[in-house]
Amino acid sequence: MTITPPALSVFETVESEVRSYCRGWPAVFDRAQGARLTDEDGHTYLDFFAGAGSLNYGHNNPVLKRALLDYLERDGITHGLDMATTAKRAFLESFQNVILRPRDLPYKVMFPGPTGTNAVEAALKLARKVKGRESIVSFTNAFHGMSLGSLAVTGNAFKRAGAGIPLVHGTPMPFDNYLDGQVPDFLWFERLLEDQGSGLNKPAAVIVETVQGEGGINVARPEWLRALRELCDRQDMLLIVDDIQMGCGRTGAFFSFEEAGITPDIVTLSKSISGYGLPMSLCLFMPELDVWGPGEHNGTFRGNNPAFVTATAALDTYWADGQMEKQTIARGEQVEQALLAICDENSAYGAHFRGRGLVWGMEFTDKSRATAVCARAFELGLLVETSGPQSEVVKLLPSLTITPDELDEGLRTLARAVRETA
Known part of the structure; x- marks a missing residue:
């Protein structure tokens, strides 16, 4: 496919230099449906990006739409702050009946604001309020958001530097396999906790992603997550799982921590919880942690009622019968087999891959190659992005509703992009 770079004058002259995705994908997009986007010139692209994980059910899903x-059309409430509305009631009932009760999760549900970082900020504030401590432990290569509290528990140096001020009260620890298995899990962490001379303030909580998306598709083993849960229990720390990108079925089960058989104290959700790309986030926590005073944490757009409507439709359509999890695992096996073949073909370049469900990453010895692969994939009509602290990982994040044929088409295009950048 030959693509003529569009005239981006208004974007270049009016929009801030902070824009990013448009630089790697120089097209003006106009329409989208399912797993495909179309630009204003009529070129169609297969989407292995899914709104950074916000479109698990595809673009303009017809049921949700x-x-x-x-x-x-019936003039339903659009903006409601945290007032009681019929749309909110329907969502809470579906979320309780379809998601929480079948998993024996007694979580209270908080609407902290419309974005993922709002949910993380609420989780950190709540943990500190409950425990009366300031310190939060996070992990190497973590990403939890772009507001100050979330940045303090984020590992990426470039993103942290954008804060412009010291980021305090966050302490990083090694993520699973960060030290290549040379040190027993949590040896350093627990030693610091028990040593009165370590200088580590007693943490209120630990925040973790089960799969680090922005950090490079780093997958935590179930046994590592179970050991972390046990460590938090022993040391009187709350366990926060950031499921903003990996929740809502991305790894197979609705919550990414289900495979490990753990129950976090606090969970954050956003991105695909609305099902339609509409801003919405949740902070879930055990009932005994619900110590908020009315309005103690709030936000003007925490009651996005259109998002409640599409979220309810997504839950009732895709999660009531248990088939979505099975389908995602099957699609993941399809991706895994294709990546295995690509990496075998490129073994001389140190190609390797990792992932779970429908989130996968591929890396090469030459760390710059990931960017080249993504650029060539765009030229061939496939949207994929990079991740990792050096943008060294090709990240695959297709919608959960993508068809096997579409998935195969995209994987063949990816293989060609890898081949043509060798």
């Missing part, structure tokens, strides 16, 4: 249009 119909529910949203019906709601808007």
Whole structure:
């Protein structure tokens, strides 16, 4: 496919230099449906990006769109702060009946604001309020958001530097296999906790991603997560799982921590919880942690009722019968087999891959190659992005509703992009 770079004058002259995705994908997108986007010149692209994980059910999912249009056409409440509305009630009932009760999770549900970093900020504030301590432990290569509290528990040096001030009260520890298995899990962490001379303030909580998406598709082993849960229990620390990108079925089960058989004290969700790309986030926590005073943490857009409508439709359509998890695991096996073949073909370049469900990453000895692969994939009509602290990982994040044929098409295009950048 030959793509003529569009005239981006208004974007270049009016929009801030902070824009990023448009630099790697120089097209003006106009329409989208399912797993495909179309630009204003009529070029179609297969989407292995899914709105950075916000579109698990694809673009303009017809079931969710119909529910949203019906709601808007009857003049349903659009903006409601945290007032009680019929849309919020329907969502809470579906979330409780379809997600929480079948998993024996007694979580209270908080609407902290519309973005993932809002949910993380709420989780950190709540942990500190409950425990009366300031310190939060995070992990190497973690990413939890771009506001100050979330940045303090984020590992990426470039993103942290953007804060412009010291980021305090966060302490990083090694993520699973960070030290290549040379040191027993949590030896350093627990030694610091028990040593009165270590200088580590007693943490209120530990925050972790089960799969580090922005950090490079680093997958924590179930046994590592179980050991972390046990460590938190022994040391009187709360366990926060950031499931903003890996939740809502991305790894197979609705919550990414289900495979490990653990129950976090606090969970953050966003991105695909609305199902339609509409801003929405949740902070879930055990009932005994619900010590908030009314309005103690709030936000003007915490009651996004159109998002409640599409979220309810997504839960009722895709999660009531248990089939979505099985489908995602099957699609993941399809990706795994394709990546195995690509990496075998490129073994001389140190190609290797990792992932779970429908989130995968591929890396090469030459760390710059990931960017070249993504650029060539775009030229061939496939949207993939990089991740990792040096943008060294090709990250695959297709929608959960992608068809096997579409998935195969994208994987063949990826293989060609890898081959043509060798």
